[in-house]
Amino acid sequence: MDKDDKKGNAIYRESVFLKKRIVLLVLIVLICIQGIVFAAALETELVKIPLTVENKTFQLDAKIYKPVGEGPFPLLVINHGTPRLAEDRAKTNASVGYKNQCETFANLGFTVVFVVRRGFGSSEGEYVENKVYADGTRNYTKSGLEAAKDISATVEYMKTKQYVDSKRIVLLGQSTGGHSVIAAGALHIDGVIGIVNFAGGRGSYAPDLVRDEKNLINSMAHYGKTSRVPTIWLYSVNDHYFGPSLAQAMVNVYVGNGGQARFISLPTSGIDGHSSFVHARDNWYSHVVNFLSEIGAIKESL
Template identity: 35%
Template sequence: MPAHGAWAAAGLAPGLAPLDARLNEQILMLPAGAGGRERLETTLFKPDGSGPFPLLVINHGKAPGNPRLQRRDRFVYMAAAFVRRGYAVLVPMRTGFANSSGRYSDFGCNMTANGYAQAADIADVLEYASQQSWIDARRIVVAGQSYGGLASMALATQDIPGVRGVLNFAGGLRTIGGSCDWQQALVQAFADYGRRSRLPSLWLYGANDSFFAPPLVSRLHQAYTRGGGKAQLLSYGAFKNDAHRMLASRDGEKIWLPHAERFLQSIGMPFREVYALADTPPAPASHYAALEDVAALPYVPERGREQYRAFLKRMTPRAFAISASGAWGWAEEGEEPEARALAACQSSSEQPCRLYSVDERVVWPDASAGRTD
């Protein structure tokens, strides 16, 4: 078959990540909408045991295009940090996203209505959770990234028993093209939420966020707090090549976690580690070849070698996979780069793909593999 390859961007992974047994990961279908007719594809992480556990609900953003094609969000780095602190974690895909049922509601330039519509699903998830014996319904915190942050701030206008605070990671929503003044509409939304707010919040926005630049973030925060909303804004500077992806990055924890711990303590939520989780052991270096030795790459043709040269300039975490068919695939940043690289490679190969390099090391185990020059 002809040799060809693929790549997987952070947040746009082909294939499905395996469930993480360390975190007791499960996929649930939770009731939502009028009469509970809809079902939300929801990822659960939790410690061992029957609880009751304090709860974190993490709310996702919106990728470009059809929400139905968006993958299941996991936020596994944040989830693991909270499981270590004794929390159960729910990550719901809202109506019309991924494998959730129903139709996505879009109110166009009315950012206020967009936030409230998405918050309705979060409220339904909280209603379900509060009825479970393994959840401590008196101790709940809500978090959201991007569109999920906007929805979480809209949720904070409601008086929901047990919810003590909100973590807003680069919250907002933008439109591309058309006549919508989305920035002003977003300011109006946060002003509305601030006037109605019932919960304290911590906001984290980076200086090089590709969606929401610092001047806009300042306007959002001023609009929210001027109306009476309680929000601590942490502007943490640049993060890699886009701070909008900080929460999904393995390296983001050192930025957000210390501030989140202090916020949790201030609202009476657990903030210290109480469970030990085994780290997933990294693939060991095989010493098959030097990382930069492009000529050592087996099986792949020159096009694949060109892609590997480009890959070596990418950020970590990263992974490059190949197969004996000559196919290749790679992934950088985000969650599970190894699994995403393998899936990208496998999408172009009838033969099994294996990892060639991970981060700064070659892990290819087969010293007898042929080379193509």
């Protein structure tokens, strides 16, 4: 092979390599553009949701995330937890609360609403999730039902939106929010077809310590007596708020009293798996999507 042939082959190889790089770069750009468009294809709105309790009306802060279009879209109501320190309750913010998770579900085709309950953030009303029995022990049953009033009011408000499918409503909550949606499931709210409970419970005051633990278990038994909505319970094996044995005890009495539940033990997540809903999407995403598909909330499954 003479020098001209070698030079020609080198130029050809370089040309092919350059073309491949150009094609790869174009594909990367297209993927990025598609991702940006997809992420941007959501509409958001900050709203005030009225809640009337004992002839008093309170305004709850909330943020709506919805796909672009007229719908109707299924509705997902997302509920927050409770910090151990009372002074931190004021930090709950509708604008940014669970923002990534809200967008994740909106991108699945849901209208999502994140609501701030009474006693948190800038929502009106005193903190009411601190009920006690006559003996001074925690009445978690009543506390959960108080929170369920806020959830029910949110559902009824969202039903007035023409873009919401009022027959496909799912409630989701994390920590005390998970306990709250299980409580709401006992109220037979029209249109609710499923409940997602992430690490639900109340009364954790230090790692692996729960105040009046028996009362917490009994609250789940109470809710199970009247709930007939399919639920999924997701708890990490290293949850230091509500550990595996307590989580199992709660779901057992819930089912034993008539409730429908699928229990998912999630793998270890960080130092404390209690926050896996926020920090470990890969651990729970497929379980939740498949559940939502099975109950008819969405068509997608994994």
